[in-house]
Amino acid sequence: MKYNIWNAVAYEVTVMLINFDARWMNNRIVNMIRSYSFQDWCEWKTEQSMEDVDAQIEALHKLWDREDDDWHELIIETDPETKTTFGYTLEIDPDFDEFKDY
Secondary structure, three states: OOOOOOHHHHHHHHHHHHHHOOOHHHHHHHHHHHHHHHHHHHHHHHHHHHHHHHHHHHHHHHHHHHHHOOOOOOOEEEOOOOEEEEEOOOOOOOOOOOOOOO
């Protein structure tokens, strides 16, 4: 993506000006800056958004990898009073074939 960073910065400055005081929206110079630098700002904003998305995806993959490690542990729950088993983990073999005769 090719864009002029200074045009993107100029557009961001105009956004801050308008957020500070809405009367800047009627300023002719501000409108000229915004119309001239809008395409560069869109490219820059898209790049920034995609970097944020990539970081979120990476965080999710790390979380999922950690959760996968937790599932390999065998968990057995027993009732402390009666000492009966009422919960445990179930692990299915990846080579499971439902049509296989045993």
